[in-house]
Amino acid sequence: MSIDATALPSELLVAPQPLIGFCGLDTARNAVHKTIWDGFSSNRKADRAAVQYKLLPSNYDFPAVKPKRASYDRYYPKGILKRNWMLKHLHVIPAVVVLFQDMDWNDAQWQEKQTQCVATLQALKNALQERNTRLCLVLLQKSAPLPPSEDALAAEKGASLTTACGINSKMLFILPHIEHLQGCTMRLEAAFLDMAQSYYALMSKRIRAHRDQLTAAHVTLKIRHQFKLGFVAEIRQDLSTALKHYTQSYATLDEMRITDANCLEIKTIAGFLNYKICRLMFKLKVPRDSINHFMSHIEKYKNRVGSKDLIFEHYAWLSTQENVFAELFCEAIKNGLPALQTQHPGMYYNKAAEYMQKRKEAFKQSNPTPSSPMESKQKLNLQNNNITSLFTEYFGIRAVKAGEPQTEQQVNCIIRENEENFNHSVNVSLQAAIINLLSQAMTQFKIYKCLRFRKKLAIDTADEYLESGDHSKALTLYSLMLPDYRQDKWSTIFSDVLSRTLRCSFLSAAINDYVSCSLEVLSLKVNYKSSERIIVLENLWKVLQKVPVLRSAWEENLAKVKSPIHVDLDKLTDLVDMCATFEQIELKHDETICLNLILKLQTDVPLRIRNLYVLITDGANSFKLSAEQFSTCEDMVSLRQSKNEAKAINNHQQFEGNMKLQPGLYYKFLFKTDAEQFLENTQLRVLRFEVLIGTDKLMLLLTKSCLYKRCAFRHYSRTRDLDDNIIINPICYITPTFHLVTQCNLGSEIMLVNEFYPVVTTINNPYNVFLESVTLSINVPPHLKNKVFLATDIAPSKQKLHSNIQIDIGEMAMQTSNIASYFVYSLVEIAITLQQKICYTTGILKPKMNTAIAVNDVTTPTSADDSPETTKLLTANSLSPAVTLPIVSPVELEFIDENSIRKIQDTILSVNCKEEFKFSGHFYTLSRKPLTKVYRGENFLLRAGVEVKTSIELDIIETYFICDHNLVQSTYSFKRKKFTNTYRCGENLEDVIVLRTNANADEWLIAKDYERNKSETISTHIFNRLRSSRKHLTRTDTTTTGVTTSVGGNTTIPHFSKCLVGKIPTNMTIIHSNTALNAANALMMSSQNSNMSTSSTSDDGKTANNNSINTEDANMLPAPVKPLNTRPPLNIYCSIEERAYVKMPMTFKITFKNSTAKVIHLIATLIINNSDSFICSGHKQLDVSIFAFSEKELIFNLYPLVVGWHNLPQFVLEYNTQSDPTKDEAQNNLLNELVQRSVPKKVFISPPLKQQNK
Template identity: 25%
Template structure:
């Protein structure tokens, strides 16, 4: 009986056969080049497009399988398929033998190399013993190949090597190892594949010749065998179409064999192997429907071919393997291409396999239960020596007389029965098949089929006495069937779960299930369930469940005696959310305040008989605290019978620390029994109340969704925020809205104690509402004094204590750097003692809304020295900046001062800067202008600086502190000019009074500048000075021209006009001269009338 295995599909049958290629001459251990060649043949690179070959290393110790003796006439075979034939062609009988040899065409010892190579070829050829395997030689060369037509030496040596080795020239290959070895390996694989195809085709022809000489009447076994061989050879050729064709012919020939009790098992085994091959090929050819038809036909044919009645279990085992095999193939196919459906998927075949495995188990129990002794003749001992698939090992025993045949046959059947009874784990097989089926039904979204199989799996665990796993599975299924409203199924599952819970001494599960059983049990069963719950409370062993045998009862009693849960625990807590009990609760929070919290508890009970509980409590939780509130402790008020709703009300005082937090009734606890016994605490969690999905679906079809049951209509209120005591502290907030941008805006809070007793720990908390975005928070500053550090939000201002009637003020300042409206939350909190000396927290919230507006609209204009707008300026040229300030504030604004913060390359012109707007008050919509003259000293793309106005509200009663407005001066294009001109004139002239005018000519270039200067006189002035002049100005220097003018008319007079020209041909310089004269020189001056004396004294003075 050693190593005996029942029917199964062997590994050599289940693999995908591919041409076998033997590799000789490679030392993969010591030679790195040989190792790289071997790795190239096994590399996954480009595997999808490469030929599928099976390589094995042919060593010198390898021995080929022994060749079968050739017979002139076909004999009567002993069996159908030989066990070693498939394995031989997959692992040991190669189609092609490849001999690798290191040899270059220009090798100095060429003759010795030829001799050594030919001896290797001859040695392998002799070891083949007449096999037709193709032999090829591959020369490993360290040089790139040369075309034979270009090298006569190469051609001659290749021919001589083929002659010496008795090789066809097409069987000689070259493998250079200095280039892309993977590319050459792929080419060699294709060549090997073609040779293997040729070999297997030759084998097919040889088998067909034998097949033609057979007779259907006397050689049925050989016909089946040869057809199978042809199909297998075609499968090795990767010709699936012809392989399927011959496998099908093989199967049809097998059906023609006449069966008896002696050969029925062999025929069934061979049929199973052939159908496996057919199904696998059909699935690979995308013919899944044909595979299904073939398998169904196969089962219909062999379903009734039972064989000896004493081996009925063997027939069921065979059928179970058939369905399991086909389900596995079906699953592989659906994973690759074929799309299964809910009505047709591998799960049904796994399920059918499990059904036959159950029949096998039942049959084995009925047939084999009396077999206790293994036969002394050991009829299964020769199992490993069986030559043909499906044959019985005892029929190979030697020295068997005809008279002993019946005895040996009976011993063989007895041995199989003994093996089935003691060595086969039926439950394990059934559970495995059911698990595979459940996985498939889960994948194809068939939940009810999955649940059905889960129940069956739990049944099998129970039969295998693995009660804990059975309880787990049944419990999960109980939840599903209960949720869908299957009361009859749920009732049956409760009974099964109770047995498992009792047999495993699981106190928790046993009590939960008994509580649920009260909903289904009546009369004696009901009394027994209640009595068992009472036994648990008294720490006693409950009565055994119905349907248990004496052995199970004894084992269970021992388990209960060792149960630690009943000894160590003081209270048994039962989560009622996982069971469907006859008790349900609902909670309503009625009055939630810091003084007290009132809770209404509604309890609905439905017991067939009166049941008395001992205590009802509510578990209330907050973030940091929890409260166990006693709702009812009078057991006389906790007696429940048939369906009725009971109402209980309780109150408790919360902790002051929980004010403002969420209070939640987490659970309601109903206690059955008292300590020092083992009381049972039923916990009803309010957060897990939910309507069953089945009930939700049925409600969709009801005419009216209203319920007559008041308890069902009632809505739970399980959580609420604990509100603080209402504050009586007077609070007046003073501020002048809107605030001005960048102003320290004053807010004053006046508090008055209107309580009838002193208050303490007063605190003002200022924070931004959630309505504000993050940008608002970053652009808001808070302080108590602008001269001190700012505070971060939220801010707490400690006020301290206040007596009755006291008043206190708290001021703070807010500066806003954006125009967004601020929504502040000002919360005042304090504590006050009640009549019992308990401190009660009081809170009052007030929202402060502060709008923000702009103070000034500031714009800057750039002008030339002639007060004309300019868009660019030259280095060294005067620039006049004119900021215009318009007041947009709704309040009058007092300008404290203005200032310019100029860049380093900007200098104030001689004469300095003095603000003209200091201490000026601007009303709303009024404007004011500042002015400054500057000169750029170098070219720069940076800004010119900033203009700042420091201001405050002119109304001192607002208490707002100073603010500021800052404007970045706009950029202006700054260029370097080779020539600049400027002039110095008095502010005005007097009639008939000489005045001096000076012209400054600046040469900013690095070369001499020669200019022609002329002055155009007019009637308004008499002029003294050069009228026409040639001037040469040195590089980086200034030339001055002085003129004296004598005014002749009063009023705005036109000054003499200067003309400048140059001898340069450059148009750029001419344009610069004209441009500078137009923008830089003053053209008019105001002439005042001469002062006339009014008295003689004044004349002489």
């Protein structure tokens, strides 16, 4: 191999460091010297200075000093850079020479050792021959030295020693060999480094002086001196200065004219300078500049070929440049430089491999010269065909005289012969150059996630192995990359890689790989001709007949192979299109499972199969089914039509095996088995299909997942897609048998609010199975909790409401039935959906084994279930997943033990609940004006109305009004009104009630407080209706007796015993919820304060079909009334006879009640002048005095004169200012307002009675 053209010298690749030589250390026999040497040279950490140490023997021979040149006018060098210059200054000539001597100050032999030391130093000076190398002396002493000011003996002897040796006192050092030498060695190292820096600074000055003497004609010397200045600056660790000199040297090199004679030298030096420049740029953290410089360098010299006969040498140089830059890039990345996908070392390793391949191809295409290599070596006096004999003392220059074509041809022959000995693919000690570069490139592309290009590099590596004859390694790489290209569906690339894999498997006698590749080549998606597929199929059949293709390896491997050979078609390109579908997606336990397998070859050559199987699984076990019948169709249209034709059954032929499948036809295979072999509630799916092909000597077991692949792009003609022509059922569900039949009988079409609605459920067992623990559970949904309730008994003593009820039916014999009844109760108008669950316990039916299905031992499972390709297929293109789908069954199974099972069925019961009544009310004053505010103790009117909202006809039996504790009702208002009419939707009932505010109450609940209280608490919203069942109301009339009220506000209402609070059990019968109980307690607590609804109206009635209801509405809110918190100055009550007749005296009584602690003086006047309908007897004006907390009555006798509605005489009331001067006009106005609110204005005068007329 041509070292000049390819490899960079080792002295160029290392980082230059100052060289310091140690003399006088006997590390082999003296332990102290060994310790000192290790302290300097070993265990060098990153924080220590970059210094190189070298042990110099006593007879070390320094290179001779070149004579100084006075001028460079007539000096023209033979080359640019000498080979030994970098080696000499890195490893031969030290910058500092340190002499170590064992000398103590109090040594008895001090004089003799001093003389010996002087002689040694003088010998070193003579050997250096006037070089500027620094000399220093280190005395090794046993004890630590004292400071010079305290040790006079040491100062005296030290001065005499330096004088005798002819060195400066600064060059004398003391090193005591104590236990810890690290501190001493660090200080000495710093001193040595300072001396070395001064040496290299002087060297740079001398080189710079030589450079300044050069003229424009000395271009090569300028390049040399600039390189030397950069190299010395790099030794001094002055990287910026070194980069400047290297860059100037590279720019000067560009000025030289390149010819065939100097092309090799210029490229060699350019490679050196480029390496130094790129390395320093990476270290100075300017990676972009480094990359740009390298790309410019390659672009500049990639066409500078030189000799055409040695073009392979040019590609070797390019490969080396790319390789070393990639290594520099990797080193920079290790030091913290970030890389990108578009710029990383793998790109340069790949280019290096490409140039290495071009080198190989160029060498193969080069023509050898007619002259023999032996003659060339004899003319050039070369021995043993050593290529290094061609090298001169300069880099890039060979020992060939220019202008002698014969000599150049002989040298080229020697170089070609040396290149021929270089193995381009496999090396005994190291990896092949190309494979090594490709492997490094693959590693980098993998790190930076460039996986597609990494595949390409792997194929290139496999090609190199194939060309070198290492077929097993090539086959391994091809096999690893083949699935990736198959998945990418690049048919051209994949077909090419598959062809190479087939070739490698053939040459390496890998039977399994050869069989798989041969089967895949048969697919139409592989770019092979029909004639080529026929040849592949014939060769495959020879293998199946165990006819060896190659005698040596194939005979041995065919003898070892075991039949059958398993081939997973899911990992290969589609050889067949197929799908499996169950004829029924659900079937009962006593029916037959029918499975159809539709298959079409994706090849143009026929295949003969021996047998066909399908494996189905229930999640726990796998079962193998054999094909029983088959039919053929020419196209999909025929396949679709055969599904509906009756004669399709007759087209089925019996499958007996050993059948030839023809390309272009659709084959439909039928598989059957009994569902009794499986447990109930089992979901079956097709695991895979298996087909046997081959001969009796060797068979192939082809397996493939039966998942249907849905095309990503649909065909423009939908008849071309399989799933548009047939219904594909990928799973089959064996439904469990539920042995109970339920039927719900509802009471009527519509359920009313506050009604106990009866529901009767009939449970029938029509099977010959004995059932145990039969229960019926009804649950109220969560969103209806505390709105809808359930009851099993509505008797007065057992009436309890629940959210969940469970009715235990017990055991049911064969062919029997039973009835369960309950009631539904709703507080709101809503569509009610109840969750009804029925369950029972029975014995487990064991599956019946059938010989038609063999339990698969799963010894040869296909990898299709867990392969990456199948996983992607399942998520993207499959019609059904490979895992078992979640079973959605109306019957839930619970296994109690090995012999018992509990079956549960959920149903939904829907009942539509409608509103029955709408209540309304309005407040008026006694003068029949709208009431906006009311005083304590004041009488007022309530006009209550009831509107029928339901479409069902209702018979209202009676109505009554229940007062709030803030009100007092007249005695006659408690009498219930009897109704005999039947009311329909939209009809109204009205009544007027006289009310009085309770004087004992402090405040009322106004409308705004009611709305706020309704949103904050649930008591008035949920438990606000009085209700009893229809049946209970029709039993007796004692439950609808009147209401008794006490004046003091303590009210006892028997109907409250039938309210919803009394029906909620306190023993938590409402399952998992205490909300109802808390709400009931809140209602009872709220009844003890004043923050309650004003009143409620209760209706007892029945529907037209004699279903009784009892309704109470506490949300009947009249127009808003604001109760005044202050007591009025006077309460006025007026009463008139119930009936007044014309010309018969009537009494007009007015009662005053003083609720204050003062006496009130009033003047009462009855004015009859404005009324011609009445005459009055007695006083018209009276002075009235009412004592504190007492009452006063005024009775006027009126005589009506005219029949009909007439205005009563005007009653005027005012304060007596003479008796009470404190009263003013404003108080009289307030008093007049009270009179206007309390005293009636009109009265109806009836005609005279018959007795009166007589």
